Amino acid sequence: MTKRDAPIALSGDEFRKLGFRLVDELATFIDSIPSRPVTAGEPPSVVRAALLAQGLPEEGSDPAQLLDEASRLLFNHSLLNGHPQFAGYVTSPAAPLAALSELLAATVNANVGAWILSPMATEIERQTIRWLAELVSYPSDCGGVLVSGGNMANYVGFLVARHAKAAWSVREEGLHSPHAKALRIYASEEAHTWLHKATDLFGFGTNQIHWVPVMPDQTIDTQALRAAIESDLAQGEQPFLVVGSAGTVSTGAVDRISALRATCDEFNLWLHIDGAYGAFAAASPDCPGELKHLALADSVAMDPHKWLYMPLEAGCALVKNAELMRATFSYRPPYYKIDEVGGEPTVDFVDYSPQNSRGFRALKVWLALRHLGRVGYAQMISDDMRLSRLLFELADEHEELQPVTQHLSITTFRFIPSRMREATALDEAYLNKLNEALVTELQESGKVFLSNAVVDGRYLLRACIVNFRTDVEHVKAMLDTVVAYGRRLDKVMP
Numbered sequence: 001m002t003k004r005d006a007p008i009a010l011s012g013d014e015f016r017k018l019g020f021r022l023v024d025e026l027a028t029f030i031d032s033i034p035s036r037p038v039t040a041g042e043p044p045s046v047v048r049a050a051l052l053a054q055g056l057p058e059e060g061s062d063p064a065q066l067l068d069e070a071s072r073l074l075f076n077h078s079l080l081n082g083h084p085q086f087a088g089y090v091t092s093p094a095a096p097l098a099a100l101s102e103l104l105a106a107t108v109n110a111n112v113g114a115w116i117l118s119p120m121a122t123e124i125e126r127q128t129i130r131w132l133a134e135l136v137s138y139p140s141d142c143g144g145v146l147v148s149g150g151n152m153a154n155y156v157g158f159l160v161a162r163h164a165k166a167a168w169s170v171r172e173e174g175l176h177s178p179h180a181k182a183l184r185i186y187a188s189e190e191a192h193t194w195l196h197k198a199t200d201l202f203g204f205g206t207n208q209i210h211w212v213p214v215m216p217d218q219t220i221d222t223q224a225l226r227a228a229i230e231s232d233l234a235q236g237e238q239p240f241l242v243v244g245s246a247g248t249v250s251t252g253a254v255d256r257i258s259a260l261r262a263t264c265d266e267f268n269l270w271l272h273i274d275g276a277y278g279a280f281a282a283a284s285p286d287c288p289g290e291l292k293h294l295a296l297a298d299s300v301a302m303d304p305h306k307w308l309y310m311p312l313e314a315g316c317a318l319v320k321n322a323e324l325m326r327a328t329f330s331y332r333p334p335y336y337k338i339d340e341v342g343g344e345p346t347v348d349f350v351d352y353s354p355q356n357s358r359g360f361r362a363l364k365v366w367l368a369l370r371h372l373g374r375v376g377y378a379q380m381i382s383d384d385m386r387l388s389r390l391l392f393e394l395a396d397e398h399e400e401l402q403p404v405t406q407h408l409s410i411t412t413f414r415f416i417p418s419r420m421r422e423a424t425a426l427d428e429a430y431l432n433k434l435n436e437a438l439v440t441e442l443q444e445s446g447k448v449f450l451s452n453a454v455v456d457g458r459y460l461l462r463a464c465i466v467n468f469r470t471d472v473e474h475v476k477a478m479l480d481t482v483v484a485y486g487r488r489l490d491k492v493m494p
């Protein structure tokens with residue numbers, strides 16, 4: 001065979017030239033974000049048309065041109081969640097240092113499934129997990145793993161709970177064991193839809209979720225929870241898991257974690273807290289008191305790609321009992337030779353989640369925690385919550401806006417035309433239609449991006465500020481835009 005020519009390889013010099021050029025483009029892009037539209041608001045057919053309509057390329061192309069083209073496509077046809085007027089869903093801007101760290105992680109390309117394949121990366125991930133636990137006052141000797149996001153982090157907690165609490169070996173016998181009982185899960189009606197997917201994917205069926213009503217403050221009704229558990233026990237079913245929310249997806253409400261712990265202790269249930277959005281607020285001195293009780297949970301899900309401002313993807317699952325976590329996921333086929341290096345035992349992340357090969361998500365989180373420290377994060381998260389409270393207050397002062405809820409950094413509110421200030425039950429249907437249309441118009445406008453919530457049957461605008469670029473001026477501008485679009489829509493709505 002002649003000497004191999006691998007067209008995918010780049011020399012150090014070629015890489016340097018391409019990299020400098022790309023970093024230059026990205027730096028200009030970062031500075032330009034506030035002056036760009038939040039989104040072009042284009043429908044799928046227009047976005048598709050921006051791509052050359054071509055089949056699989058037969059031959060390769062010049063990488064500099066390709067990077068230029070990809071940058072142009074993404075800069076001009078993306079929704080910019082790094083824009084100061086973006087407050088939709090729970091998606092943060094990407095910390096620029098973390099973006100650079102993705103390049104470093106991908107270039108070294110550690111496989112963080114096994115220590116032997118990723119010595120330093122594994123140790124950095126272990127340290128990152130200890131620091132994340134410390135940041136939210138969870139025991140730092142817990143088990144933990146970085147995953148793709150909130151859904152996966154919650155699945156990890158769910159699966160450890162199943163292993164820990166089922167009265168038979170679900171790992172070996174599955175849910176159809178002759179010893180099986182119907183396993184029941186409890187969560188409030190405000191819990192995130194990951195629970196539908198988990199019960200569906202892991203063979204329980206969504207009917208095994210007992211949805212518990214919420215109190216007027218959108219937190220789980222703990223009396224109703226107790227009654228639900230007692231009623232299921234009386235039917236011969238096996239309650240095993242209570243899912244509490246530390247920051248519900250719609251309104252940011254934090255369930256009473258201490259009361260949930262007491263109920264779980266009484267009935268021998270696992271307490272999992274979904275803190276995908278809200279857990280990191282525990283780092284702020286302004287956090288709701290219940291968030292200080294995260295350490296009472298058997299497992300916690302939390303997302304660095306939400307309130308630690310990490311680029312997607314980065315979720316994290318913590319489990320108080322590290323050994324149980326390992327016992328949930330670990331297998332040793334003969335082709336794994338990974339348990340020790342130099343005669344010392346290793347920690348292998350393949351044992352702590354459903355994943356096998358794993359990327360190095362921890363690097364960006366580790367660098368950001370070192371860049372900002374606990375104090376830096378506490379300040380930024382407190383600022384987000386302060387701006388959200390300001391938004392609520394400004395909406396309250398405005399005669400065409402009605403604020404409805406404010407928890408953590410989420411405010412919900414709606415537009416009410418002046419003539420309908422004293423809205424009657426008859427007006428509610430119109431207001432719901434108007435505000436639903438308003439969310440759509442705003443989202444497509446490119447000026448501001450909010451999402452929606454439905455509280456007590458009222459269709460609301462929802463602003464979730466997990467955005468280090470948003471400041472007082474942007475909050476004011478958001479409300480001005482809402483009012484301007486609301487007035488215009490009200491004139492043309494049937």
Ligand SMILES: Cc1ncc(COP(=O)(O)O)c(C=O)c1O
Pocket residue numbers: 089090148149150151152154192194247248249274275276277303315
């Ligand atoms: C409370 C809560 N749980 C879970 C999730 C799912 O997280 P992800 O989209 O990262 O999978 C979200 C997403 O917003 C959330 O707010």
